[in-house]
Amino acid sequence: MNGPGPGSGPPNGVVLDTDGVLLDSAVVHAAAWKVAFDACLDRLAPGIGTQPPFDADAEYRRLVDGRSRYDGAAAFLTARGLHLPAGEPHDAPGCGTVWGVAAHKEQAFVDLLRTEGVTAFADARPALAALHTAGVPCAAVSASKHARALIRAAGLAGLLAVIVDGEDAARLGLAGKPDPALFLRAAVLLGSRPRETAVVEDALAGVEAARRGGFGLVVGVDRTPLRRTAHLLREQGADLVVPDLTTLVRSVWGERG
Known part of the structure; x- marks a missing residue:
């Protein structure tokens, strides 16, 4: 202590x-991150086997859990060797900036809340x-x-x-x-x-x-x-x-x- x-x-x-x-x-947050990250992995690292899907257990706990949306997105992208510009807090959901990835997660989380609670x-x-x-x-x-x-x-x-x-x-x-x-x-x-x-x-x-x-x-x-x-x-x-x-x-x- x-x-x-x-x-x-x-x-x-x-x-x-x-x-x-x-x-x-936490399981809803992890699922929302998976929606956002996997979409961007497909776009930023095309090709079968280039990047494995986001691990909603191990990677969520190690890189994302407890962090703000921006910090979580930045930590995961950096860990995967994907470097995006920061962008701005009001960026639309997407894969062009870190804030865009964070916004995609937010959109997915809100959608999941409506269906799962x-x-x-x-x-x-x-x-x-x-x-x-x-x-x-x-x-x-x-x-x-x-x-x-x-x-x-x-x-x-x-x-x-x-x-x-x-x-x-x-x-x-x-x-x-x-x-x-x-x-x-x-x-x-x-x-x-x-x-x-x-x-x-x-x-x-x-x-x-x-x-x-x-x-x-x-x-x-x-x-x-x-x-x-x-x-x-x-x-x-x-x-x-x-x-x-x-x-x-x-x-x-x-x-x-």
Whole structure:
């Protein structure tokens, strides 16, 4: 831990990632990225076998998960040796610029939301309710501009003291993960110092951001079968890795969960 150490008591506040921790939305984001990336791979690297399709599991977790749309698009394209001009934030969906690829992902995500929707994980509400009852304020953080609306639709907004999303990041000029700016903003709004605050993340970039931000407890959530990402989360800097939020609450705050 970065915090005061054993005997100092559990964290005074909790900052939770939204996609993959509170909401079962990571799979929708990954599917939207696959639509955008595969279309551009076909166009930018024509020819059978030139570029394998986007891996919506491994590459999503390693390059895209937790990052802003632009940063995720740039990271993937760079990893594949594809170099595009940055373009402008209002570029139309396409494959000519990084912003265009990001816009294509946004378009695909909105389309998928209409057909599939997003729900909260079963453990999210009871865990947040337990922390709320215990007087531990919670914040939800996301690089997505859709996060606030999705949290409300999932019925979790009333259990959160703070929501910081992509709209806030754009308005305030906050850098995306692995920069800790979003987490630090949430801690300020919670009135909790970073060293007295826990960050809960499922993304490697998010764990790195929490570590860089000096947060007292960095928690990784591994919901995968057989805990396939637990070792990666620990290697990135997680102090604790749990399979769900109920386990986290019981492990850190006792039997309140």
